[in-house]
Structure formats: C-alpha cells, structure tokens
Amino acid sequence: MKYLVVFLVIAMGEITIGEAKSCLQCQAExxxxxxxxxxxxxxxxxxxxxxxxxxxxxNSFKSVVTKGCTSILPLCYNDITxxxxxxxxxxxxxxxxxxxxxxxxxIMPRQNTTKNGYYCPSCFVEGSTVCNRPAKYACYGxxxxxxxxxxxxxxxxxxxNKYYIAGCITKKACxxxxxxxxxxxxxxxAIRCSSGQTANN
Numbered sequence: 001m002k003y004l005v006v007f008l009v010i011a012m013g014e015i016t017i018g019e020a021k022s023c024l025q026c027q028a029e030x031x032x033x034x035x036x037x038x039x040x041x042x043x044x045x046x047x048x049x050x051x052x053x054x055x056x057x058x059n060s061f062k063s064v065v066t067k068g069c070t071s072i073l074p075l076c077y078n079d080i081t082x083x084x085x086x087x088x089x090x091x092x093x094x095x096x097x098x099x100x101x102x103x104x105x106x107i108m109p110r111q112n113t114t115k116n117g118y119y120c121p122s123c124f125v126e127g128s129t130v131c132n133r134p135a136k137y138a139c140y141g142x143x144x145x146x147x148x149x150x151x152x153x154x155x156x157x158x159x160x161n162k163y164y165i166a167g168c169i170t171k172k173a174c175x176x177x178x179x180x181x182x183x184x185x186x187x188x189x190a191i192r193c194s195s196g197q198t199a200n201n
Contacts, residue, residue, distance in 0.1 A: 021041055022039065022040055023068055028064070030062075030063060031063075032105045036067045048095065049102060050094045051065070052108050053089065053092075054108060055089045056089075057086065057087050057088075058086050059086070070095065079142075079170070080093075081142075082167060083139070084165055084168070087165055094106055111141065113141065115138045115140045116143070117139075118198055119196060120146035120197070121137070122167040123164055123165070123166045124163075128162055128164060129164050129189075137167050140168070141170075143171070143196075144171040144196045145168070145169050145195055146166070146194045146196050148166045150189050151189015163189065
C-alpha cells in the first residue's frame, strides 16, 4: 500500500477550438492505451483528450491512461510535473478537436531533469498534515513554483490517510485549474502554490 489511488478527472474550460461534441471515455492502469466508448461532452467541452499520468510515491510506481472531454488548452501537449522528497507525478495530455478523435496510444515524452536554479521546501508526511522539518529541494525542468498539499489521500484497498506533501511544481500550473486535477489525483485536501526561490532570494 504505497501509492495513492488515482481518480483522474479532466476538468473542463473555456476556449473554443474545433467542434468536438463527443469523445471516447475510458481509464486503464499500467498501459498507454484504453478502449473507450463515445460520450457526449458538456456544451463548453470542445476538445477530446488522451492523458498519461505517471506517479511514484514512497518508491512504488503507478501509471494511468485516461480519455475524455476537456478544454483546458494550456494542458494540451504540455507536461505538468510535481516533485518532492519520496513523491513524483508527471501528467502529459494530448488534445484533438473532432468527434471521437482521441483514439490510439499515448507516449510520455522524455522528461527534462536538469536542475533550473529554483528551490522549494519539500516534505512527505504520511499520517499527519504537519511537516516539522521541511528540506530544501532543487527544482528541475520547468518546475519553478512551489506547491503544498494538505489533506487526505487514499491507498488502493485502504482507508483515507492524512498527508502533507510539498515540493516543486510546473510554473503557473495552479493558475489554470490544475489544482482541480491535483485534488482528483491525490485526494481531498487543499493545495497552495507559490513562487520558487533562487539562490539570490
């Protein structure tokens, strides 16, 4: 019981591109494709998506592919990552704009793991929502902001537990509804984001 359960809910947004009103919907673990059935999207859901999420919590690993409707365009073909001591999550999203166009598999691009000079306080605490000894964590890639997650998470086959997780997150990810996705990925807690620190501040 080492990885957090995923209920990936792709939130929906505002920008209209194309005329997709029906998308394939499915979810599967441990693969990069799933067989979906068409679903009718809500009125402002104008694009279809296939997403791939990789998670590592406490040295256990899990991957999930999800298909459905979306219109959070900043997520399309961009990677969102969060990283902390004992925790990592990478979310890659592909979008298309015709009915039921989200067919086929998805490949996670190679990640940029070069340190970028930003730092965040990092902590992974299970069984409590308090971190008494945060450590300095070096951010990498486009992770230039800091996140703090406080609340419940659920392990497969287990009961909800309390967590405090803090570390680096993709720059501006919290400004375009990614906090909604994070809550659906991790659990039921509160998420706060702030700017990362550099050696000069």
